[in-house]
Amino acid sequence: MTDTDRPSPGSRPGPGLTAAWSSVGGDPALLTRVTTVERPEVLPARLPVRGLARACVGACALAAAELGARRAGSRRPGGSALPGTPAVRVDDGAVAAAFVSERHLLVGGRAPVNFAPLSRFWRTADGWVRTHANYPHHRARLLAALGTSDEPEAVAAAFAARSAAEAEETVYAAGGLAIALRTPAGWAAHEQAAAVARRPLVERGRLDSAPARVLTPVDRAPLLPAAGLRVLDLTRVVAGPVATRTLALLGADVLRLDPPGLPELPDQHTDTGFGKRSALLDLAAGRDTFEELLAVADVVVTGYRPGSLERLGLSPEALAERRPGVVVAELSAWGAYGPWGDRRGFDSLVQAATGIAVSEGSTGRPGVLPAQALDHGTGYLLAAAVLRALTEQEDEGGSRFVRLALARTAAWLLEGAAPTRAPDGEPAAEGASVPDPAAGGPADEWLTETDSSLGRLRYARSPVSFTDGPRDWPRPPRPWGTDAARWM
Template sequence: MDSDFSALSAGTSHAWAALGADPALVERVSYGGRPGGLPARLPVMGLARATVAVCSLAAAELASVRTGRAVPRVRVDDGAVTAAFLSERLVRVDGRAGTGFAPLSRFWRAADGWVRTHANYPHHRDRLLRALGVPDGPGVADAVAEAVAGRRAVDVEDAVYAAGGLAVAVRDVARWAAHEQGALVPARPLLTLERVDGPAEAGPPRAWSRVTGAGTPLLPCAGVRVLDLTRVLAGPVATRTLALLGADVLRIDAPHLPESQEAHDDTGMGKRSTTLDLGRRADHRVFEELLADAHVVVTGYRPGALDRFGLSAEALAERRPGLVVGQLSAWGRYGPWRGRRGFDSLVQAATGIALLEGSGGEPGALPAQALDHGTGYLLAAAVLRALTGRCGPDGGGTRLVRVALTQTAHWLVHGPAGTPARDGGLDPERWTTTKDTPTGRLRHALPPVAYEGGPSDWTRPPGPWGADPARWATA
């Protein structure tokens, strides 16, 4: 390995402690595989190993609780972890790779520094152009460059945010620490897992009594129903992992916010996908019927965006006692940026990571969207631990899980994630598989979450985004 065991286990132990779990179980984790994935100045590989390790260990712990067996041993393989953190880049459909970032999603030189924009979705692109006063058409990238170059970076940030778009000024670590949002981050934990006041449903979640979880492979989430209200990338990674572990995951999107099929080919593994307009009475009624039989709800929209539909943690706890609620945000649910949209690339730019990974005064990027992937595995781990808690003697009540990209970023920059990795390369053939799907011949990364007796792949490939009926697969 490119780090000694103490460095490897430090990151895992830190994340496992944040989950409120038994520290002795960390001894059941081992590491191996070809070293040197995800080379960077920051310890990206250490973060990746640790987040996959705690997710695997949380799955093993839940499997133990549901079967009465000993906690299975966990194995973290560098090759599998590297492939998983690069999963969106490894996807091929009929041999074709995805398009990646859109042309207007990039760094731009401002009058006093740099700005990072995100314009992959058409509505974000339109808002960016409107904020900058740039007409669409030929030469639009040059026009954006000229518009940004004549302004201060924070002025671009403010203008684009006011228009509902996505742009942040590139800051170094010190400037982020002094920022009114960044200054709040160090006092916050890596994640939170707590109870929510509301009616208590005692004992294991409904419908679990008829599921032993003792099959082959060992699926700790068998019988668990998950409503997935998330979008790229961290939330879908988390729910993709729950699907791997046996959960019936139904992703729900608004029909007026279409998802990229390319993204769904990567993160839709094991799930079904439907659309509901929660603003329409009939669709909202369907959602409430689904909620009545759900065990987990995971949301990935900016804080408060779904509250008007009765999807705050408190409202969910009142209507569906005993639910596990997972909430993901970019900037955290606190401070002046709590209601802002955000993506991995923007958090890297704002928190100092882009400048740490850059060179020659120009910003750079991590070798993977590691904040997204790492936060996704932390979110899945916390949901699994919440389900374990629901099975215990004091298991009544609703559990609330909260994670944020900015907290994961702080851990990467300042926490015990390990030492930076050198480039050992990746063998895509070993850590990917190919199968026929409704949209074509799909190559995808294999899952990194692994424990004795656990699954080695998803039971179903993704289909066309939004094409499934709005009902549970299990009766």
């Protein structure tokens, strides 16, 4: 991934979008349907974050336009790309606003809390570690691993007495989340980096020889490519919910299922819950209910730690056996392979491990990207892969799987980046070194408001835009876990 593809307003896409579109199996001829509007002032960073964001959103919008054209009768299955495919417009301003949607969100006039006090960089005896303790159970495991109270000074002292590698392993062994800061070269030498590098940006494949999918026609008022499709959303945090939020925008009936004893962070759920319904279901105890839902589902999106759903008999192969014709989309932090294949992870931790935090840092400080770009970018790319899988099914049949990892998206972002010296001083507080992602840009143009059962909401519009496409979600988010576990 490079940021050399900087189109002028209204220009054609560059190699970033070409690579993203190719990764989901798109027809190169359709790229002529995309124009982009560059706003160099948004998402400022050393790494080509703006290019990555533009490419992921562009691939998603084009996949939606392609499927929409087929369902509206503008394209014949198996036919060549025709002018009837809606025109796609990717505006950096809309993309930047959406990539920090959690920062634009207001709930009843209140700004959300996005990072807990213990989610930050900490100095160790020989470097730095990055922790993630937003969820109460992760916070408890972190403190248990360190054997300390939750006072920041006590946590700092506990880390200062350990090496970064020791801290990483100690906390992970206790089920917590801490990652040693690595340079890009340090990460490249790691076994997990090698395993990630061997994989394509988007893994795609067939699971069986199920018959070709037959989709009912749709009209163009508005054009909803995913209308009538049922999506089981088994994801949490940001990337997976961004993907399913996008599918809901495009007309899908999205039902998110969460375990009853593991509440989602309220503001995070609100930001990513537009257009969806939210139900609670224990996948083991409530297996009969899940099987009823699966029996008529078109897409299953999973985002739990690799191996956890497989132990419940919910691997892509098992799902396809019980529901031929399903599309299974899998998302993970590190990839479901390599020595870290069974580890939990989040965007901020992947940034620290892969060298992004070093590349974006200044002398003495680890840095961060101007957005959780690995989460948001992977989310839009995941939605694009699902839409393309549905399109391919119409031509070729077969249950399908797609698989993405935040670490693989990070590798794409880092391609071609120059090595950067590791920081050696004190880190900034979370977000303190991050410029406003829309500084100097027309951020308000991409925001809107609505009433909801959660209160008055201000939120970022979706950046996925194509001719006759939807302008907003059909409904605001619902409170977590308040819907029935059934299809509409």
